[in-house]
Amino acid sequence: MQRKEKREDMVATLPKRIILMRHGESQGNLDTAAYTTTPDHSIQLTAQGIAQARHAGEELRRVIGGEGCSPDWRVQFYVSPYARTRSTLREVGRCFSKKRLIGVREESRIREQDFGNFQVEERMKAVKETRERFGRFFYRFPEGESAADVFDRISSFFESLWRDIEMNRLRHDPSNDLNFIIVSHGLTSRIFLMKWFKWTVDQFEPLNNFGNCEFRIMQLGTGGEYSLAVHHTEQEMLEWGLSPEMIADQKWRATACRGDWNDKCPWYLDAFFDHLPDSDDDAVENEGETNSLSEKRFQQNEEWKIKDNRIDQLEYDFSNFYGDEKNCKLAFKMEFSNK
Known part of the structure; x- marks a missing residue:
């Protein structure tokens, strides 16, 4: 009971939305x-x-201040x-009144x-092209960074973000909706999503870039998990490159309780294992097949060792008998060509 109450208190302090937004069209x-x-x-x-x-x-203002929002969001x-x-x-x-803004923090870790x-x-x-x-x-630009480098600094930014929330540094009343808007860059925002949702590198690679001023809304679901769905x-998610x-x-997260584990989406295992047995009995059966294969390989290795030892012995006998290395090799070749 205490654990449930603690979880509900934690959810009450979380931002209702975390919105990732790319900058507008630039000269570049x-x-x-x-x-x-x-x-x-x-x-x-x-x-x-x-x-x-x-x-x-204007679009963000409509989303945040629309139907169902708290009066003092x-x-x-x-x-x-x-x-x-x-x-x-x-x-x-320009689309928000002063009373709606808690503040702005310039954050170097979310740079391009x-x-x-x-x-x-x-x-x-x-x-x-390279x-x-x-x-x-993983590709690091000459005199620059790789996306992996960006991932590392985004990870550090996460720690600061969570401290702001847990320690209520923003002095926010939990009874009103809190919204984080992160104005950043295309790749940085994709890395943010990758880190948040624990996507693998293989899942990150196909993701499409944000358009200029395009945004993604991570919103709290009914159970306290953030979800794009x-x-x-x-x-929309298909067009962004999500599998x-x-x-x-994402759909599971929309209703999942905070801290729950999604065992109905096994991609986090399939990405690392070629095959996992469905039951312990299957695992034992597979283990037997593996042991049988290992025994066959062991027998083959032993047979090759015997052959190698026999050849070494013959080479030694031939060299002692013929003396001259050239005659030894010739005789050795003739001996085995007849077998």
Whole structure:
């Protein structure tokens, strides 16, 4: 009973939504040559990007303040320090009144993947082609980062995020809805989802990038687990690159109790094992087959050892009899060609 009450108290302090949002269209999205003369962190939004951010702000306002919201709902922003994300936040913020905002925290750990200082356009094309062959998660850009490096700093950011929640550093009244909006970058947001939902590298690789000012809403389900399936449709998740197994897990999370284990989505095992027996009896049967195969291999090895020892002995006998190495090899060859 105490455990249940503790879990309910914990759920009451959690944000109702954690929203991941990519910045609006930037000069670099429009023309990659911009990266050859302008540092990545200084790339600005285009006029289209500003309009996208304002429209996204209106959409977020409708989602957060729509039907079923608490009367005194609030928003906490986290933003990457890059110019394009800060500008996106500025336009999104126009759609919220001051009383709705708890605050904004600039967070360097949710910045863009570092592609390596000034980027020579032709060189970057070749580098990105190499990344596709090598693998998007582990490939490290020259003078830059890999997605695995981004994963490490996102993991550190998670710890800070949870401390903010558990220690109520935002001074939030649990009776009202709290919403986190994280204004970041495409790959960083995908890595965030990967870390949160414990997706494997193989599950991460096929994920499609966010569009400019596109957002994903992780919303608390009825049991206290976050899920993409509370707000988003199955078709949307398919378009993002989630596999059917990943989507099934999101649907399960929408109603699962916090801390429960999903044993109906076995992909977390199938990703690591070729075959797992369904019962202990099957396991014993498989063990017998494995032992039988091992015995056969052992017998074969013993037979080869006997043959090898016989050949070594014959070589020794021939060398003693013929003396000369050349005559020995010739006689040895003739001996075995007749067998």
